[in-house]
Amino acid sequence: xxxxxxxxxxxxxxxxxxxxxxxxxxxxxxxxxxxxxxxxxxxxxxxxxxxxxxxxxxxxxxxxxxxxxxxxxxxxxxxxxxxxxxxxxxxxxxxxxxxxxxxxxxxxxxxxxxxxxxxxxxxxxxxxxxxxxxxxxxxxxxxxxxxxxxxxxxxxxxxxxxxxxxxxxxxxxxxxxxxxxxxxxxxxxxxxxxxxxxxxxxxxxxxxxxxxxxxxxxxxxxxxxxxxxxxxxxxxxxxxxxxxxxxxxxxxxxxxxxxxxxxxxxxxxxxxxxxxxxxxxxxxxxxxxxxxxxxxxxxxxxxxxxxxxxxxxxxxxxxxxxxxxxxxxxxxxxxxxxxxxxxxxxxxxxxxxxxxxxxxxxxxxxxxxxxxxx
Numbered sequence: 553x554x555x556x557x558x559x560x561x562x563x564x565x566x567x568x569x570x571x572x573x574x575x576x577x578x579x580x581x582x583x584x585x586x587x588x589x590x591x592x593x594x595x596x597x598x599x600x601x602x603x604x605x606x607x608x609x610x611x612x613x614x615x616x617x618x619x620x621x622x623x624x625x626x627x628x629x630x631x632x633x634x635x636x637x638x639x640x641x642x643x644x645x646x647x648x649x650x651x652x653x654x655x656x657x658x659x660x661x662x663x664x665x666x667x668x669x670x671x672x673x674x675x676x677x678x679x680x681x682x683x684x685x686x687x688x689x690x691x692x693x694x695x696x697x698x699x700x701x702x703x704x705x706x707x708x709x710x711x712x713x714x715x716x717x718x719x720x721x722x723x724x725x726x727x728x729x730x731x732x733x734x735x736x737x738x739x740x741x742x743x744x745x746x747x748x749x750x751x752x753x754x755x756x757x758x759x760x761x762x763x764x765x766x767x768x769x770x771x772x773x774x775x776x777x778x779x780x781x782x783x784x785x786x787x788x789x790x791x792x793x794x795x796x797x798x799x800x801x802x803x804x805x806x807x808x809x810x811x812x813x814x815x816x817x818x819x820x821x822x823x824x825x826x827x828x829x830x831x832x833x834x835x836x837x838x839x840x841x842x843x844x845x846x847x848x849x850x851x852x853x854x855x856x857x858x859x860x861x862x863x864x865x866x867x868x869x870x871x872x873x874x875x876x877x878x879x880x881x882x883x884x885x886x887x888x889x890x891x892x893x894x895x896x897x898x899x900x901x902x903x904x905x906x907x908x909x910x911x912x913x914x915x916x917x918x919x920x921x922x923x924x925x926x
Contacts, residue, residue, distance in 0.1 A: 720776025772890025802831025
């Protein structure tokens with residue numbers, strides 16, 4: 553493995569099992585548990601999962617599993633005991649937060665895929681955050697869009713897709729999420745040495761937001777699948793990208809499950825944005841860089857109004873960069889390096905953009921004009 557690239561690796565059976573559960577799901581009952589005040593408290597319930605259907609509630613305390621008291625267990629024991637093959641039964645005893653009521657509930661385990669999507673609405677702006685991309689991510693994003701559109705109605709100003717800190721995940725889910733917003737055109741291309749690695753992924757759905765303004769947030773921890781989404785939405789002129797240069801993990805790995813239940817990851821191809829540049833080591837540069845004004849959204853918006861952002865030249869160079877020119881790539885990434893800053897700066901800038909349609913269109917044109925000139 554020493555002569556392979558940084559993303560080709562072997563994963564032990566224990567670690568691989570955990571990663572598979574996050575990617576593809578596991579046999580379980582669909583509830584989260586935390587250890588609080590010496591008790592195992594239900595803190596999360598997945599919609600339509602066995603625990604939810606059985607009427608379990610957040611804040612209830614798990615006191616026994618299959619008749620065994622949880623008092624001598626650690627948190628991982630409880631989580632492991634709740635999981636098991638799909639179709640099998642587990643008997644859970646819970647009591648109310650006050651401790652005055654207790655009941656036993658039989659739950660039949662089924663495939664549960666962790667929810668990686670959260671959403672909120674504020675003054676006509678829907679913020680959809682994706683923690684990572686697993687087998688249910690695109691479905692959960694679509695549900696979040698539908699709920700937001702219903703709740704906002706005619707007051708909708710737009711959407712924010714928050715990909716900050718998202719390390720990536722499944723390629724097909726990244727393509728599917730981008731497809732929810734892009735009505736037509738190329739999403740990404742992959743290419744490697746083998747002819748089968750050359751694939752083109754195009755939009756096949758209508759825009760599920762009906763063209764409402766869209767801002768994507770990213771930072772230096774946004775990688776892989778999140779970079780696919782950001783690049784596709786930026787290059788197709790569908791979104792304004794706000795934040796800092798992304799991580800630059802632009803390669804696809806095949807995953808082979810081994811007889812010992814470990815997994816072997818081997819790099820298969822590189823990923824190319826619609827405009828043709830590679831995400832490998834380069835990543836995505838934002839349309840609007842917030843790392844230069846690390847605490848003041850007024851300064852960022854003021855620069856945009858006055859045309860002083862300087863990112864158009866960087867975007868043009870970014871799309872024309874040679875993928876193996878280390879010096880050029882380093883200089884480009886330094887134009888908007890990721891720096892830690894006030895947590896809601898990027899979001900505040902995004903909301904300012906969505907509240908001012910002329911400003912939003914100006915920001916959108918920073919990217920699309922340069923793409924049209926290629």
